[in-house]
Amino acid sequence: MAPDIWQITRFTIAMAAVSTLLILPAGLLVAWALARGTWLGKSLVETLVALPLVMPPVATGLILLKLFGRFGVLGNFLQETFGIEVVFTWRAVVVASAVMAFPLLVRTARVAFEDVDPRLEQVARTLGAGRWRTFFTITLPLARNGAIAGVLLSFARALGEFGATIMIAGYIPGATATLSLSIYQLVQLGHDDKALRLLIVSVAISFVAVLLSEFFIRRTRR
Amino acid sequence: MILRLEKLVLQFGEFRLELSTTLHGRTTGIFGASGSGKTSLLETIAGLRRPRAGLVDLDGIVLLNTEGKFSLPPERRSIAFVPQDGAIFPHLSVARNLRFGFRPRAEHPPVITFEHVTEVLELTPLLDRAPRTLSGGERQRVALGRALLANPKLLLLDEPLVGLDAPLKSRVLPYLIRVRDEFNVPMIYVTHSPEEVMALCDDVLCLEEGKLARQASPAQLFEPSIEPKYQLKR
Numbered sequence: 523m524a525p526d527i528w529q530i531t532r533f534t535i536a537m538a539a540v541s542t543l544l545i546l547p548a549g550l551l552v553a554w555a556l557a558r559g560t561w562l563g564k565s566l567v568e569t570l571v572a573l574p575l576v577m578p579p580v581a582t583g584l585i586l587l588k589l590f591g592r593f594g595v596l597g598n599f600l601q602e603t604f605g606i607e608v609v610f611t612w613r614a615v616v617v618a619s620a621v622m623a624f625p626l627l628v629r630t631a632r633v634a635f636e637d638v639d640p641r642l643e644q645v646a647r648t649l650g651a652g653r654w655r656t657f658f659t660i661t662l663p664l665a666r667n668g669a670i671a672g673v674l675l676s677f678a679r680a681l682g683e684f685g686a687t688i689m690i691a692g693y694i695p696g697a698t699a700t701l702s703l704s705i706y707q708l709v710q711l712g713h714d715d716k717a718l719r720l721l722i723v724s725v726a727i728s729f730v731a732v733l734l735s736e737f738f739i740r741r742t743r744r
Numbered sequence: 745m746i747l748r749l750e751k752l753v754l755q756f757g758e759f760r761l762e763l764s765t766t767l768h769g770r771t772t773g774i775f776g777a778s779g780s781g782k783t784s785l786l787e788t789i790a791g792l793r794r795p796r797a798g799l800v801d802l803d804g805i806v807l808l809n810t811e812g813k814f815s816l817p818p819e820r821r822s823i824a825f826v827p828q829d830g831a832i833f834p835h836l837s838v839a840r841n842l843r844f845g846f847r848p849r850a851e852h853p854p855v856i857t858f859e860h861v862t863e864v865l866e867l868t869p870l871l872d873r874a875p876r877t878l879s880g881g882e883r884q885r886v887a888l889g890r891a892l893l894a895n896p897k898l899l900l901l902d903e904p905l906v907g908l909d910a911p912l913k914s915r916v917l918p919y920l921i922r923v924r925d926e927f928n929v930p931m932i933y934v935t936h937s938p939e940e941v942m943a944l945c946d947d948v949l950c951l952e953e954g955k956l957a958r959q960a961s962p963a964q965l966f967e968p969s970i971e972p973k974y975q976l977k978r
Binding site: 646652659660 | 834
């Protein structure tokens with residue numbers, strides 16, 4: 523079997539991009555909510571958000587498998603309501619990447635929102651802007667570099683996701699095979715030279731994504 | 745303008761301010777030492793801080809009533825707030841800052857127009873400038889213009905001259921007097937400068953040790969010959 527390096531690369535980038543876009547609105551809102559004020563349940567949300575960072579990825583994957591499997595709460599709902607199968611499809615790759623990348627987006631964007639002077643938001647409110655207008659015209663533009671850095675970091679995390687993905691999506695060539703899954707599979711089969719080629723592509727993409735995120739983080743600090 | 749503050753209690757940690765009063769001056773000064781609760785009081789009136797208890801009513805419209813668990817959000821109070829540093833939005837040009845809350849008034853002819861405000865505050869040459877290029881005095885004029893253009897029922901100014909050196913203060917103060925005289929917007933002016941109170945205000949609240957110590961005209965408070973019982977140390 524000769525894996526199509528470009529097909530795998532394109533698929534991996536597409537999955538990482540879709541999962542990042544999927545978590546973007548919720549990630550920014552959670553980051554904003556955590557950055558501003560105190561509210562009931564804040565500590566619980568903080569903990570839940572950070573959990574995928576510290577839990578073994580395969581454990582997260584197992585939880586997702588139980589949730590999105592045919593007899594899981596979400597899996598059953600999606601199957602019954604929309605006829606959507608998640609487990610062992612490309613959707614499972616997106617779900618696993620999204621869950622694993624979410625904490626990085628939230629943590630980076632949260633720092634960026636905390637750096638915005640709350641006085642500016644308060645003044646905007648007294649000038650007649652509601653919460654949402656204030657968020658979109660003052661908070662988000664001022665935190666944009668940190669938010670972009672968060673998006674890039676979560677994209678890089680999604681690119682390299684392995685443990686949760688293998689649990690919920692498995693390795694199915696042409697359907698769920700990402701760069702990380704393919705590298706693992708090729709090494710298992712003893713095709714180290716082919717694995718090396720995918721490894722170089724993987725490192726190159728991650729390097730660029732992290733480099734760009736560092737650039738935006740530096741711009742935030744200026 | 746009639747602003748009623750009834751049984752207002754502000755408490756943050758050790759600090760407690762209790763206040764009941766009615767303000768109806770054109771420009772009311774809030775005078776007191778640092779930490780006397782002046783800024784917190786302004787923030788409460790603007791809806792940016794929730795007091796422990798009390799009622800705030802502006803021209804018969806209840807803005808806050810803790811008993812009824814009611815608090816009108818800041819954007820619906822028509823009360824503009826100018827903090828000490830002006831809080832100019834750093835990513836917007838001066839013109840876009842000024843237009844941020846711009847609400848032309850329905851009256852004819854309109855008293856507050858973009859052209860009139862920029863002319864009175866001499867902001868026209870600054871319109872295309874980025875906030876980071878403005879001096880302290882220019883920032884305060886932009887903040888003042890921006891607040892006026894939101895057509896507020898009440899303008900709250902929190903020590904707008906405090907960060908400026910003496911020559912700059914003497915250049916910005918006349919702008920505040922012009923705003924008072926040209927636009928007929930009631931103002932509450934927080935300061936610890938008797939000179940500013942004398943120049944601008946027609947009524948003064950003095951806050952001391954968490955209470956309203958005195959409420960009188962600036963002349964009664966600062967002119968020793970008039971009413972000795974009202975005198976304050978300058």
